[in-house]
Amino acid sequence: MSKQAAALTLNDLSAGQPCCAPITEDRIPAETATVLAPAFKALGDPVRLQLMSMIASAPDGEICVCDLTPAFTLSGPTISHHLKTLREAGLVTAERRGTWVYYRAQPGLMRQLASLLTVEASVLVG
Amino acid sequence: MSKQAAALTLNDLSAGQPCCAPITEDRIPAETATVLAPAFKALGDPVRLQLMSMIASAPDGEICVCDLTPAFTLSGPTISHHLKTLREAGLVTAERRGTWVYYRAQPGLMRQLASLLTVEASVLVG
DNA sequence: ACGCTGTCTTGACGTTCTTCTAATCAGAGA
DNA sequence: TCTCTGATTAGAAGAACGTCAAGACAGCGT
Numbered sequence: 001m002s003k004q005a006a007a008l009t010l011n012d013l014s015a016g017q018p019c020c021a022p023i024t025e026d027r028i029p030a031e032t033a034t035v036l037a038p039a040f041k042a043l044g045d046p047v048r049l050q051l052m053s054m055i056a057s058a059p060d061g062e063i064c065v066c067d068l069t070p071a072f073t074l075s076g077p078t079i080s081h082h083l084k085t086l087r088e089a090g091l092v093t094a095e096r097r098g099t100w101v102y103y104r105a106q107p108g109l110m111r112q113l114a115s116l117l118t119v120e121a122s123v124l125v126g
Numbered sequence: 127m128s129k130q131a132a133a134l135t136l137n138d139l140s141a142g143q144p145c146c147a148p149i150t151e152d153r154i155p156a157e158t159a160t161v162l163a164p165a166f167k168a169l170g171d172p173v174r175l176q177l178m179s180m181i182a183s184a185p186d187g188e189i190c191v192c193d194l195t196p197a198f199t200l201s202g203p204t205i206s207h208h209l210k211t212l213r214e215a216g217l218v219t220a221e222r223r224g225t226w227v228y229y230r231a232q233p234g235l236m237r238q239l240a241s242l243l244t245v246e247a248s249v250l251v252g
Numbered sequence: 253a254c255g256c257t258g259t260c261t262t263g264a265c266g267t268t269c270t271t272c273t274a275a276t277c278a279g280a281g282a
Numbered sequence: 283t284c285t286c287t288g289a290t291t292a293g294a295a296g297a298a299c300g301t302c303a304a305g306a307c308a309g310c311g312t
Contacts, residue, residue, distance in 0.1 A: 023179035033172040033179075040175065044167025045270085046159040053149035053159075056245075065289065078271055080290055085269095099279055099288055107245040114243035119182075119233040171300085191259065204301055206260055211299095225258055225309055 022118045039113055042089035047072060048082045055092055056105040064100045148244045165239055168215035173198060174208045181218055182231040190226045 028036075043049050054071065055063055069079045083103060086092045091110065092103050154162075169175055180197065181189050195205045209229060212218045217236065218229050 023175075023182045026179070026183050028176055028179040030172065030176065033175040037170055037172040037175045039170075040166050041170025044163055044165075044170045046156065046163040047270095049149075049159040049163045049166065050154060050156065053152070053154045056149045057152050069289090074270095075272060076289070077273080077291080081270080084290080096278075096289085101289060110243045111245050114240045114245070117236045117240035117243070119237050119240070173300090195259095200300095201302055202259070203261080203303080207300075210260085222259085222308080227259060 023116055028116075036113065036116065039089045039091060039109055042085050042091055043113075045082070045085075047074065047079075048086055051079070051082055052086060052091060052105070055086075055103045056110070058104075062095075062102040062104040064102055066100055068103070149242055154242070162239065162242065165215045165217060165235055168211050168217055169239075171208065171211075173200065173205075174212055177205070177208055178212060178217060178231070181212075181229045182236070184230075188221075188228040188230040190228055192226055194229070 043052060050072075051068060054068060065079070065083070068083070069076050072079060083092070083094070087094060089109075090106060092105055095102050095104070169178060176197075177194060180194060191205070191209070194209070195202050198205060209218070209220070212229075213220055215235075216232060218231055221228050221230070
């Protein structure tokens with residue numbers, strides 16, 4: 001990384017209201033793209049996309065790693081690595097309770113990504 | 127490619143109605159994840175995210191490569207390569223008219239990605 | 253027909269990603 | 283304290299990615 005002008009972090013975005021207009025309205029600033037692209041990248045793997053959906057759709061809002069791992073034909077460390085990627089992207093949080101670790105989705109960031117992609121009717125008609 | 131059970135393609139999804147419920151409601155099937163993950167991956171680069179936003183927010187619904195390239199400090203071939211990635215992900219289409227090539231967003235796929243990430247109030251409150 | 257401009261493809265190089273095995277850490281129970 | 287189980291970290295191999303320079307292709311103008 002050579003030139004990193006603005007120190008815009010994920011918290012600056014997920015804390016406040018919607019970061020910016022949908023990409024159909026205005027061009028995204030470079031700093032915003034730098035902050036949000038990693039979240040999209042984290043969802044850009046089939047395994048992580050399924051993990052994310054299992055976490056986000058968990059009945060109690062959380063799900064144990066021990067329930068996630070057997071759902072795939074991948075080794076435990078590999079699943080753990082993918083979960084770390086989702087964690088570092090800010091899409092999920094982890095909490096250890098006793099022996100087990102539970103994962104929970106972060107709706108704020110998800111909603112931001114969704115609103116960024118929202119396409120209004122005007123774009124379709126026009 | 128070893129085991130490719132269902133021949134689910136991008137067209138199967140973008141042609142019809144919403145592919146599936148938001149990931150907050152149900153776990154997405156493996157085939158759907160395989161089809162949609164590349165679209166998220168394509169958006170997972172700051173340059174491509176900005177390109178996508180410039181294309182999607184273009185006043186006439188389309189924008190010339192000659193307007194995209196000078197907006198970045200990257201070589202022409204590199205921009206062209208990123209545009210190809212967006213094209214292969216199904217997020218944009220390209221059309222040559224005379225000397226110039228114009229890019230246009232594909233709202234269908236964008237709307238699918240957005241609805242997949244949609245978080246209802248129930249998830250937040252519950 | 254020729255050259256000019258705009259865009260894409262090719263080939264290469266260094267970096268990052270995905271996956272594994274092996275080793276380590278955290279907590280529960282005897 | 284020792285051991286057992288669940289989860290993460292460390293290290294390594296192979297594939298994929300981002301970038302550029304050089305070359306190829308497409309269309310316009312002379």
